[in-house]
Amino acid sequence: MRRLARLQLLPLQLALLLAVGSPEAPVSAPRSLAWGPGLQAAVVLPVRYFYLQAVNSEGQNLTCSPPGETLFKVVVKSLSPKELVRIHVPKPLDRNDGTFLVRYRMYETVNEGLKIEILYGNEHVAQSPYILKGPVYHEYCECPEQDPQAWQRTLSCPTKEPQIEEDFASFPNINLLQMLNEVPKRFGDERGAVVHYTILNNHIYRRSLGKYTDFKMFSDEILLSLARKVLLPDLEFYVNLGDWPLEHRKASDIPGPIPIISWCGSLDSRDVILPTYDVTHSTLEAMRGVTNDLLSIQGNTGPSWINKTEKAFFRGRDSREERLQLVQLSKENPQLLDAGITGYFFFQEKEKELGKAKLMGFFDFFKYKYQVNVDGTVAAYRYPYLMLGDSLVLKQDSPYYEHFYVALRPWKHYVPIKRNLSDLLEKIKWAKENDEEAKKIAKEGQLTARDLLQPHRLYCYYYRVLQKYAERQSSKPEIRDGMEHVPQPDDNTSICRCHRKRSSREEL
Numbered sequence: 411m412r413r414l415a416r417l418q419l420l421p422l423q424l425a426l427l428l429a430v431g432s433p434e435a436p437v438s439a440p441r442s443l444a445w446g447p448g449l450q451a452a453v454v455l456p457v458r459y460f461y462l463q464a465v466n467s468e469g470q471n472l473t474c475s476p477p478g479e480t481l482f483k484v485v486v487k488s489l490s491p492k493e494l495v496r497i498h499v500p501k502p503l504d505r506n507d508g509t510f511l512v513r514y515r516m517y518e519t520v521n522e523g524l525k526i527e528i529l530y531g532n533e534h535v536a537q538s539p540y541i542l543k544g545p546v547y548h549e550y551c552e553c554p555e556q557d558p559q560a561w562q563r564t565l566s567c568p569t570k571e572p573q574i575e576e577d578f579a580s581f582p583n584i585n586l587l588q589m590l591n592e593v594p595k596r597f598g599d600e601r602g603a604v605v606h607y608t609i610l611n612n613h614i615y616r617r618s619l620g621k622y623t624d625f626k627m628f629s630d631e632i633l634l635s636l637a638r639k640v641l642l643p644d645l646e647f648y649v650n651l652g653d654w655p656l657e658h659r660k661a662s663d664i665p666g667p668i669p670i671i672s673w674c675g676s677l678d679s680r681d682v683i684l685p686t687y688d689v690t691h692s693t694l695e696a697m698r699g700v701t702n703d704l705l706s707i708q709g710n711t712g713p714s715w716i717n718k719t720e721k722a723f724f725r726g727r728d729s730r731e732e733r734l735q736l737v738q739l740s741k742e743n744p745q746l747l748d749a750g751i752t753g754y755f756f757f758q759e760k761e762k763e764l765g766k767a768k769l770m771g772f773f774d775f776f777k778y779k780y781q782v783n784v785d786g787t788v789a790a791y792r793y794p795y796l797m798l799g800d801s802l803v804l805k806q807d808s809p810y811y812e813h814f815y816v817a818l819r820p821w822k823h824y825v826p827i828k829r830n831l832s833d834l835l836e837k838i839k840w841a842k843e844n845d846e847e848a849k850k851i852a853k854e855g856q857l858t859a860r861d862l863l864q865p866h867r868l869y870c871y872y873y874r875v876l877q878k879y880a881e882r883q884s885s886k887p888e889i890r891d892g893m894e895h896v897p898q899p900d901d902n903t904s905i906c907r908c909h910r911k912r913s914s915r916e917e918l
């Protein structure tokens with residue numbers, strides 16, 4: 411009965427959708443909107459980006475893609491014909507809701523400035539052309555803003571980051587000598603994955619305290635990237651590159667907890683968390699070798715809601731027992747759930763019984779209306795990507811969290827499921843029977859994730875953690891025995907003239 415009732419609604423919904431983008435009220439180039447950090451010269455990011463909202467001639471926002479091929483076109487070029495620069499500008503990403511995401515990556519600095527033309531058909535959109543007065547620096551240019559406050563204002567960094575406040579609440583004072591004494595002993599054994607960093611005068615030094623520190627390439631790359639953009643405080647800290655958070659002492663314990671910095675947090679540990687290496691690397695290397703990044707995913711969210719397969723979906727490795735249960739549930743309830751394990755490592759004996767599913771491109775996940783998020787070893791690092799799609803996320807209850815979870819609420823941004831999955835089928839049925847509500851939660855989750863996971867917000871977050879940490883240090887950071895300097899790239903990708911200081915390159 412319910413099914414029938416919903417089907418009868420469909421033509422009406424379709425008619426409504428079509429009416430918004432109807433030929434009678436076509437997209438108006440001048441009334442359409444353009445905004446975002448990529449329209450400001452001073453916001454230096456690996457990939458610059460801004461947004462477009464299609465608006466019709468009556469001034470109404472379109473809420474789905476204009477019919478036919480995307481007519482938005484963006485041209486980014488140097489203001490001065492004398493300055494030749496390479497800029498990669500892929501086609502605007504259609505986010506399927508009347509908005510578009512425009513990205514561009516600069517490979518050189520332009521001193522005079524940039525001209526950004528945004529066209530719909532042959533007409534200029536909003537205030538196009540946008541003139542970004544130079545210098546406009548590229549990612550590898552070392553030219554830190556000397557005033558961190560000014561830099562944060564330029565990026566419109568949020569004034570509050572509740573997760574950071576909470577993480578530092580246990581650490582009013584950071585005793586660097588105590589940490590120097592304790593960290594190598596407690597966490598620096600053979601199996602250790604901790605890297606000890608010192609930042610002095612915006613230079614980065616480090617030593618590894620353990621064998622499993624290859625992931626320092628990720629912490630190095632973001633610290634170097636930050637140091638190219640803004641003057642960092644002097645700091646001495648420890649980054650845990652392993653999966654699990656490390657500090658399990660309670661605030662009341664003696665000796666008390668120490669602020670180890672980790673990618674993932676948990677309810678029973680006190681680590682200070684940063685955005686995961688996955689989110690970080692995907693932001694830094696977007697459009698340069700990383701295929702699924704937090705921006706590209708936004709233009710690849712599959713069919714519209716009404717055309718998605720009405721099942722919950724999961725593909726992933728066997729890193730947690732509940733994932734195997736998920737496959738079992740899927741076998742018993744194929745009409746509700748399509749779950750498969752794509753690689754066995756932890757539970758190899760189960761492969762015969764449960765079978766191995768073919769690998770599937772991430773963008774194809776969004777052919778399904780509901781996405782199941784079950785922890786891996788710790789938090790599942792696919793969660794940010796799932797939240798950016800326009801499917802409803804069914805999230806397993808978990809003691810693990812990443813830096814942005816604190817802003818997300820059950821039933822508002824996602825649907826919670828019990829840790830043992832005992833209510834999963836019930837929740838999928840609920841979603842099928844309450845399609846409007848499910849769609850609303852999916853949309854709300856997507857909008858919030860789009861906001862929280864913007865690349866410039868990632869930089870804000872990192873900076874804020876370093877700043878909070880620096881404020882609490884009770885002695886001066888030092889370059890310790892065994893540390894080595896981590897240099898900025900000095901090949902020809904980094905060539906630029908920095909107006910804030912003479913670059914070392916030019917002094918040569």
Ligand SMILES: *[C@@H]1O[C@H](CO)[C@@H](O)[C@H](O)[C@H]1NC(C)=O
Pocket residue numbers: 443463471509
């Ligand atoms: C139209 O879209 C813009 C950008 O997405 C938004 O800020 C604005 O509030 C929308 N206007 C209406 C009337 O919904």
Ligand SMILES: *[C@@H]1O[C@H](CO)[C@@H](O)[C@H](O)[C@H]1NC(C)=O
Pocket residue numbers: 427713714716717
């Ligand atoms: C749904 O799919 C049908 C068939 O491919 C297509 O004609 C229709 O435009 C789609 N609807 C939406 C809203 O995308």
Ligand SMILES: *[C@@H]1O[C@H](CO)[C@@H](O)[C@H](O)[C@H]1NC(C)=O
Pocket residue numbers: 828829830831832
């Ligand atoms: C699943 O966990 C809930 C608590 O969240 C518990 O009440 C229930 O008995 C568990 N179910 C199974 C099958 O273990």
Ligand SMILES: *[C@@H]1O[C@H](CO)[C@@H](O)[C@H](O)[C@H]1NC(C)=O
Pocket residue numbers: 902903
């Ligand atoms: C940078 O160096 C590489 C090889 O060393 C060369 O192929 C490339 O053309 C150079 N680029 C510039 C802008 O000089």
